[in-house]
Amino acid sequence: MQGACVLLLLGLWLQLSLGLIPVEEKDPAFWNRQAAQALDVAKKLQPIQRAAKNVILFLGDGMGVSTVTATRILKGQMAGKPGPETPLAMDQFPYLALSKTYNVDRQVPDSAGTATAYLCGVKGNYRTIGVSAAARYNQCNTTRGNEVTSVMNRAKKAGKSVGVVTTTRVQHASPAGAYAHTVNRNWYSDADLSSDAQRNGCQDIAKQLVYNMDIDVILGGGRKYMFPEGTPDPEYPNDVNQNGVRKDKRNLVQEWQAKHQGAQYVWNRTALLQAASDSNVTHLMGLFEPADMKYNVQQDHTKDPTLEEMTEAALQVLSRNPQGFYLFVEGGRIDHGHHDSKAYMALTEAVMFDNAIAKANELTSELDTLILVTADHSHVFSFGGYTLRGTSIFGLAPSKASDSKSYTSILYGNGPGYTLRGGSRPDVNDSTSEDPSYRQQAAVPLASETHGGEDVAVFARGPQAHLMHGVQEETFVAHLMAFAGCVEPYTDCNLLASAGVSNAVHLAASPPSLALLAGAMLLLLAPTLY
Numbered sequence: 222m223q224g225a226c227v228l229l230l231l232g233l234w235l236q237l238s239l240g241l242i243p244v245e246e247k248d249p250a251f252w253n254r255q256a257a258q259a260l261d262v263a264k265k266l267q268p269i270q271r272a273a274k275n276v277i278l279f280l281g282d283g284m285g286v287s288t289v290t291a292t293r294i295l296k297g298q299m300a301g302k303p304g305p306e307t308p309l310a311m312d313q314f315p316y317l318a319l320s321k322t323y324n325v326d327r328q329v330p331d332s333a334g335t336a337t338a339y340l341c342g343v344k345g346n347y348r349t350i351g352v353s354a355a356a357r358y359n360q361c362n363t364t365r366g367n368e369v370t371s372v373m374n375r376a377k378k379a380g381k382s383v384g385v386v387t388t389t390r391v392q393h394a395s396p397a398g399a400y401a402h403t404v405n406r407n408w409y410s411d412a413d414l415s416s417d418a419q420r421n422g423c424q425d426i427a428k429q430l431v432y433n434m435d436i437d438v439i440l441g442g443g444r445k446y447m448f449p450e451g452t453p454d455p456e457y458p459n460d461v462n463q464n465g466v467r468k469d470k471r472n473l474v475q476e477w478q479a480k481h482q483g484a485q486y487v488w489n490r491t492a493l494l495q496a497a498s499d500s501n502v503t504h505l506m507g508l509f510e511p512a513d514m515k516y517n518v519q520q521d522h523t524k525d526p527t528l529e530e531m532t533e534a535a536l537q538v539l540s541r542n543p544q545g546f547y548l549f550v551e552g553g554r555i556d557h558g559h560h561d562s563k564a565y566m567a568l569t570e571a572v573m574f575d576n577a578i579a580k581a582n583e584l585t586s587e588l589d590t591l592i593l594v595t596a597d598h599s600h601v602f603s604f605g606g607y608t609l610r611g612t613s614i615f616g617l618a619p620s621k622a623s624d625s626k627s628y629t630s631i632l633y634g635n636g637p638g639y640t641l642r643g644g645s646r647p648d649v650n651d652s653t654s655e656d657p658s659y660r661q662q663a664a665v666p667l668a669s670e671t672h673g674g675e676d677v678a679v680f681a682r683g684p685q686a687h688l689m690h691g692v693q694e695e696t697f698v699a700h701l702m703a704f705a706g707c708v709e710p711y712t713d714c715n716l717l718a719s720a721g722v723s724n725a726v727h728l729a730a731s732p733p734s735l736a737l738l739a740g741a742m743l744l745l746l747a748p749t750l751y
């Protein structure tokens with residue numbers, strides 16, 4: 222087995238070292254024709270001037286522009302192409318802007334303060350969620366009076382169905398921005414509250430998930446924050462570390478179910494797919510892990526749904542409302558892969574995120590559904606080194622560094638990939654750099670690689686998508702969603718209602734995802750298809 226693996230990697234190296242170039246690209250007519258076609262498409266672009274019946278926000282946590290490009294190359298290579306020329310689903314959206322991600326108090330932001338910006342439309346401080354910058358981190362008594370309301374909350378008030386889907390715990394900073402107000406993003410359950418927070422009546426995020434507003438669809442991880450301390454986890458009953466953690470002994474899942482006649486709770490893929498296709502289910506909560514969901518490449522796909530499957534399930538339930546819906550979908554673990562300096566994890570998560578975008582694009586019409594795709598912030602992730610065309614995105618630069626050793630195209634500015642010992646760094650070869658658990662090298666040692674401070678992209682399609690232009694504050698994302706959906710403070714948006722095309726689309730459950738297979742086949746396919 223190991224011998225076969227070595228042979229395979231050798232084959233991969235030989236193929237990729239050649240840097241094969243598609244032959245038609247050597248002909249100027251190829252580029253002239255392609256650009257003329259793109260120009261033709263651009264000239265025919267027509268803004269969709271009506272209101273958006275449905276709004277979907279896709280948030281790739283930590284998906285900076287360098288991550289988008291690397292993901293494009295990876296996804297292209299997974300499909301047997303050289304890579305950089307093959308567009309992502311998000312690349313095909315017609316409108317684009319840059320978003321300035323800083324927090325009020327930090328030049329390089331975190332996912333909490335940014336969530337307040339793009340979900341509520343007001344910039345906040347680092348590590349605080351759903352509160353203005355008048356609220357101070359960890360000071361419970363600065364919460365009250367400084368709450369800001371999410372577009373999701375306003376959409377619910379306007380009669381739309383609403384949902385939150387994420388690959389992290391549903392109480393994590395990004396999804397929490399849609400429903401919670403807290404001065405500390407780590408207050409997941411009451412067990413995490415400081416004594417000051419308890420004394421001053423601050424509520425944990427899990428409790429706010431159930432009581433702040435009525436959310437129709439909640440899908441992701443985060444079971445343990447919902448159940449009384451000591452409650453065994455249904456998936457890991459013998460692992461006490463996965464038990465419920467609530468000190469107040471409340472069963473928040475049961476309390477949530479009791480609020481709605483048609484509310485259903487599921488904790489595995491099979492039950493999710495069943496519930497989503499059952500028209501008696503009006504409210505759906507699916508929590509698939511005790512905390513964050515597993516990386517896609519580490520999931521057991523018979524037990525855990527992919528982000529694409531969760532997105533489709535959410536759309537099935539939400540699209541039954543004739544007044545439309547608001548859906549937030551987060552590819553939350555792109556960020557975690559980067560923090561851990563394991564680019565393979567970050568980029569495979571980003572490919573899955575793009576697959577979920579493709580699914581939503583397919584299941585909704587651009588005539589009535591605004592879809593925005595963005596990130597909360599970037600990472601200090603880069604790829605360079607003049608790699609040959611067709612080189613694996615995880616591969617090596619073709620020349621040696623000044624220390625006569627090889628180096629990978631992907632590098633991190635800082636993080637756990639720091640390996641300098643006694644003035645020298647380890648050499649790297651193709652087989653180590655292609656290992657999914659390989660940590661790319663970093664210039665500065667840190668336990669966790671940091672976010673990056675540069676702008677992120679916002680891709681847009683659908684009604685009012687043309688307003689997504691130029692360089693904007695991150696808050697503009699929330700305001701555009703509110704305006705397009707004609708919800709507060711834009712109820713007098715003066716836009717004609719959309720024709721309701723998406724509702725006619727039959728949202729049937731799709732066959733089991735081949736995503737894992739696709740991920741695993743990456744190395745296998747690459748040498749044969751070039």
Ligand SMILES: [Zn+2]
Nearest residue numbers: 283332556560
């Ligand atoms: Zn992060």
